[in-house]
Amino acid sequence: AGFASEALKYIIDNGVFTEDAWPANAIDQKYFDKEKNRELAREYAVTEWYDIAPKNFEQVMTCLLLRIPVAVGYYWWMHQVCAVDPISLGANVYGIRIRNSWGMDYGKDGYAIIRENLAAPDDAVAPRVTKSYME
Numbered sequence: 001a002g003f004a005s006e007a008l009k010y011i012i013d014n015g016v017f018t019e020d021a022w023p024a025n026a027i028d029q030k031y032f033d034k035e036k037n038r039e040l041a042r043e044y045a046v047t048e049w050y051d052i053a054p055k056n057f058e059q060v061m062t063c064l065l066l067r068i069p070v071a072v073g074y075y076w077w078m079h080q081v082c083a084v085d086p087i088s089l090g091a092n093v094y095g096i097r098i099r100n101s102w103g104m105d106y107g108k109d110g111y112a113i114i115r116e117n118l119a120a121p122d123d124a125v126a127p128r129v130t131k132s133y134m135e
Contacts, residue, residue, distance in 0.1 A: 003073040003080045004123040008049060011127065015041035025103055044130045052124035057094075057116055061086050063126040064096060072098070072121035083124075087113055095119055 021040050022031040031037055052059045052070060063070050064086040073080040085097035095115040100106045 004071040004121070004125045005051070007071060007080065008046060008125045008127065011044075011046045013045070014038070015043060015045040015131070017041045018044070025101065042131070046127040046130055048127075048129040050126040050128065052121065052126060054122055054124075055120040056124075057120040060096065060119070060121065060124060061094065068126045068128060070121075070124050070126045072096075072119075073123040074118070075122045076118065080123075083119075083121075084111070089113075089115065 017031065017037060018040065021034075021037040050059075050063060050068070052063070052072075060070050060072065060083055064083060070083040071080060072083045081098040081100050083096040084099050087095045087097050089095050093116065095113045096119045097111055097113050099111055102110070104110045106112065
């Protein structure tokens, strides 16, 4: 297991905070220490997901074509990002558009493209349904 699957386990157990409850790129634990925020986060716990096989670019692209974002982890980068869109880069050349957590100054407005030769993740999961969606 790698960082994407570890993050998913946390979100299954605890949910995820909204930006209203925990602003983007904020690292202060004071947001976590509020019981109200933790209760709200549990409303966004993942209940269904796809496990993506390691180094399987085709599975990532299938999810993206179905408009399902994929948490992708790369050992070469020692980083995890969110794959959000399939990208055609020309004749039979593809990649993925990713959203990074480094803010709007990263890439183009917080997004970048990873070409297929680097885009097959070492660890990946595609969360599908949250508790709040089910209710």
